[in-house]
Amino acid sequence: MGRSPCCEKAHTNKGAWTKEEDQRLINYIRTHGEGCWRSLPKSAGLLRCGKSCRLRWINYLRPDLKRGNFTDEEDELIIKLHSLLGNKWSLIAGRLPGRTDNEIKNYWNTHIKRKLLTRGLDPQTHRPLNCKNSITGPITSICITPNNTNPNPITSITNNVVSDVYFNAKPNNWNTSEPPNLAEAATSGSGTTEESVSQSHSQSQTQQEEQKQYLDLNLELSISLPFQPQQQGSAAESKQEQQQQRREGQKSPNQKICVCYNLGFQSGNVCDCQARARMVISSDNLHRFLIPLDA
DNA sequence: AATCCCCGCAACCGCCGCAGT
């Protein structure tokens, strides 16, 4: 059995809102404030579902909404945030004052997707479309190399890395034992809750600047061509090698390595690699989680 | 002028996480 409906559907209006309904909702929230959406319709004299009232207020009636077209700066910010956060529209909206998640989602689907395609980029992965080695799906494999000196830093761990993302630059104050919390940096600042706002206010300016630096750094990361091992020998030999790697606990072709944890994407935050990982490899102060693709 | 088609956007739906009991 599923959950009971949030309201009595037989007695609720659906579809476009009338001016009168809008006015009732505005008047009610001006007097009583937001909250308790379930009981709001009855109290406000609206024949609407509470969810519908909430959506109408948040996406259309809220006084602090910014109207008008998106600016180029907003476009680029959305693209950068999407490359970091994926389809986390509410998080992205939190970084764009006056914009709603629904608005950004629509804008993404109607404008930015096309914009990225004309740039030759995959809107989901932000990788070049014509990259013959490109993989589908979100980036889950990240590798940090000090000063990017090692072109293939985890070859020693695995012979079959699907793809890697490298940071090209490493700030002088980057301490791999105390990684920046990128997820927090991404959501702080213009956070949507009072709590997050108060948290961000309580941070020292230096800390905020550091976080911004890390966020910018992450957003500006360059993506390397996926490492593809040279195919040598017969197919039988290759299969034998793969079986050998599995026996030895090494990464097989249908596994990915993630070091998100070291970037601050700790479990329960953005990345759940730690929870899903079947194996952890630690080296150079980095924890690399092996995650089967079918997990 | 009429029809068709495409696009943008508001709204809905179902699921999920969390807090309260």
Place this chain on the structure above:
DNA sequence: AACTGCGGCGGTTGCGGGGAT
């Protein structure tokens, strides 16, 4: 620990406007 209810989120739908034929 299990259950319930609510708010919030992301995916999807469908309507209306405008351009093309």
